[in-house]
Amino acid sequence: MAPSTERTRLAALERGQGDLVCAMLPEWFAGPFDWSQPMLPEGEVILTAARAKRPSSLADLRGLTIGTVHGFVYPELEQALGSGFVREDAPNAAANLRKLNQGRMDYAVSNQR
Known part of the structure; x- marks a missing residue:
C-alpha cells in the first residue's frame, strides 16, 4: 500500500465512504471489500x-x-x-x-x- 494518500483512501473504503479506487489490488488488503472487475488491467x-x-x-x-x-x-x-x-x-x-x-x-x- 502506498503512503498517506492511499491509506486515507483505504480508511474511506473501510467506512463505506468510497466506491472507486485506482491503482490498488485486492491482494493488498485483508478487508471485507466488495471488489468489482477491474476497469483497466493492472500488473x-x-x-x-x-x-x-x-x-x-x-x-x-x-x-x-x-x-x-x-x-x-x-x-x-x-x-x-x-x-x-x-x-x-x-x-x-x-x-x-x-x-x-x-x-x-x-x-x-x-x-x-
Missing part, C-alpha cells in the same frame, strides 16, 4: 538495469536485491521467491528508478503503467 514488471543480466524467469531473481516500495505487498514475488525475495524498500517508484540509474541496484519492481 507489475521487473525493471533491469542495462548493466545487469536480464532474468528469464522470476526464479532467476532469487536471492538478488529487488527495489520495492515501502509498505507495498508483492504476492507474486513472495510466492515465486519465498525467502529468496530480498527487498530494498524505497519511499516510491521514482526513488527506485533513481537507484537503478545511479547503479545502487540492478532490479526493481514497478507498476506496468
Whole structure:
C-alpha cells in the first residue's frame, strides 16, 4: 500500500465512504471489500538495469536485491521467491528508478503503467 494518500483512501473504503479506487489490488488488503472487475488491467514488471543480466524467469531473481516500495505487498514475488525475495524498500517508484540509474541496484519492481 502506498503512503498517506492511499491509506486515507483505504480508511474511506473501510467506512463505506468510497466506491472507486485506482491503482490498488485486492491482494493488498485483508478487508471485507466488495471488489468489482477491474476497469483497466493492472500488473507489475521487473525493471533491469542495462548493466545487469536480464532474468528469464522470476526464479532467476532469487536471492538478488529487488527495489520495492515501502509498505507495498508483492504476492507474486513472495510466492515465486519465498525467502529468496530480498527487498530494498524505497519511499516510491521514482526513488527506485533513481537507484537503478545511479547503479545502487540492478532490479526493481514497478507498476506496468
